[in-house]
Amino acid sequence: MNWNYALNRPHRSLASWVSLTLVFSTTILGATILGASAFGQVGAATGSQPASLNRTTLPIPQPQRPTYTELDVRDAKPPARFEVTAPKGAPNVLIILVDDLGFGATSTFGGPIPTPTLDRLAQTGLRFNNFHTTALCSPTRVALKCGRNHHTANAGSIMETSTAFPGNTGAIPNSVAPLAEMMRLNGFSTAAFGKWHETAPWETSVSGPFDRWPTRQGFDKFYGFIGGETDQWAPLIYDGVKKVNPPQVEGYHFTEDMTNQAINWVKAQQSMTPDKPFFMYFATGATHAPHHVPKDWIEKFHGKFDDGWDAVRQATYERQKDAGVIPAETKLPPRPEDIAAWDSLPEDHKTLFRRQAEVFGAFVAHTDHHIGRLVDAIEAIDQMDNTLVFYIAGDNGTSAEGGMVGMYNEMTYFNGVTEKVKDLLPLIDKWGSKETFPHMAAGWAVAFDAPFKWTKQVASDFGGTRNGMVVHWPQGIKNGGAIRTQFGHVIDVAPTVLEACQLPEPTVVNGVPQLPIEGTSLLYTFDSADAPDRHTTQYFEMFGNRAIYRDGWLARTIHRAPWKTTDLPPLTGDVWELYHVDEDYSLAVDLAAEHPEKLADMKALFMTEAIKHHVLPIDDRTIERANPALAGRPDVLGDRTSLTLYEGMEGMLENTFINVKNRSCTITAELEIPDGGASGAVLVQGGRFGGWSLHLREVKPAYEYNWLGMQRYLVESPTALPAGKATVRLEFDYDGGGYGKGGTATLSVDGRQVAQGRIEKTQPNLFSADETADVGIDNQTPVAKGIGYGPHETKFSGRIHRVVVEVQ
């Protein structure tokens, strides 16, 4: 009989030590165990079997099964069961990623917002003050979870702005296996909670492919949302690839829900398989807009930002120096020119902006609180000591996408609409509630990115790319409570995890040869504050903002402010600056004029790195890239002018639905009305903060256009439909003459006009990032008034045979 046998268990179980000892001293089931691999793997081979497990090819091939000559099972012995287990002593891994939170926000890094969980982890862990992201969401997430640069993984910008060029296609190649897949194939239980935003928009429909959804990117379990943001009170949630409704509980908030899910999962996972380590990715939708926060949390921050953004920024900078989280000689660069001095603002502006910061501060604290519950739960099951935690406070800098005065509805940003302070002031008491979808003024983003100048999206400034990170691992870090200053980047996390877990970098995953990991493990810093930097070169690029770091120097150009989308200067005209980062932590002193040769070398190096990593050609287009045709990326609906929909089709995100914006369209619904009438949604798109709805209210057909939650247009039949079949048709005749114009809506029943009305303006670009198109229900928040709230109340009570949407 031939077999081979692999045994190897995590350190935690005493039984595993006993059995491991046995392995070396004796035979198991008659087979002698031969040898151990460099990675703690014990394997055995006879005949043609490999001598030990080789973890560089994943999945690890199963051994050949023995053949038997015995007729009677009583005379034969079975082989040992083959199982891939994690290397002995491998820690659990928890990667926490908060959204849109800059370096100068958290108390842990000198900011004004108390983050006791991050503080607590820092007391026994390490604070990294020279750690970087990509300046934007999807690119940071992809890079973090594969250890390669964002362009190497085709995630040069967010998924919604993918193009046809390598480096920017939005389709993570299979030569870039995610860390989660490596962990899963090495014997870890894997789970992801919260925000994903790594799936290309045209791959988010029911037709798939699902290859780039979390459960095919290495995670056994996923509970969260797929896109870039979600309503925290009424989120769009998937459990795996299945859309699920959030639990109906009073005061529901997604951060709390995802935390409950993560806690339940980790407890169950460790209860069932205590010897199997877990790999968890916990990425909150907070603190991205919408800033949705429970009122009692907001009240705790009342008055905390009264001094305004300049004073808050200055105070943070002083605290950062005092606490030693930034070098004592750090200078505070001036704020960007477009941001008004706080003292120059009218009093009513200040009143509004203070409230915006109170809500944001509360959002950050609330998020940290729930992260604390997860940490508590891991402590309660005695796993904290051997859990390697990365708490990354921000996937990029704080967001300035709120523009100069903030927004009651962030969708105005995506539709090029500027909100006015006078319209926002009446909403102050509702800021952060369900009735708002808010973002704050950019001045706060600059303050919460202290001591840096710029913000999210600016890849050429540390305000965009330098984020606070705490690493906590009692069994792996001897002298906690310290600061680490070595240069790091999100691509360094994956190799750190592999090294800490004694796993080799795989060269082949799922049959595909792998591109090498480009990050550098940070493990060398854990016990050595003074170890020389190992990550010495790093490019940065996002929508034309670009920089190159090498050996303590940074050359950069600020091509565009985050709020600038039109009239951009030519890339060739960009002015480059040079900074000696080792002596100028915040990039305050431009040395370009003093060291022109150095700058020329660095610019040349940028080009070399950019070519190598598929960063070129640089694409600084923003608005055009949101359009699939102009950007050159696939579009599920493509050039189709007609879409037929049936009952049960729901949860269709905007990128996987026919585009009715800026054009004429018709919607024809074949309905059946039971005796006693019917009501509810027929076909809707979007939600409370923008969209349109064809529905029956008290059996009367109606079309409601909800312009950004700010203006509603209702075209409603005065008469109810009789029982039986009916064809309800909406014709929208677009005025033309550009984007976002109005039109005339005509409603007819069985060919007879029943109502007509004007829709004075329409949304040109986006109804919603998370609200969907649905047949027969209105998921999440309702577009229209008067047909209920949520899928249960808005459900159509008749039959919908089909609905045809045609566009011109």
Ligand SMILES: O=[N+]([O-])c1ccc(OS(=O)(=O)O)cc1
């Ligand atoms: O296109 N969207 O819907 C979208 C894009 C970006 C985004 O924010 S980001 O932080 O993920 O870039 C949110 C929503």
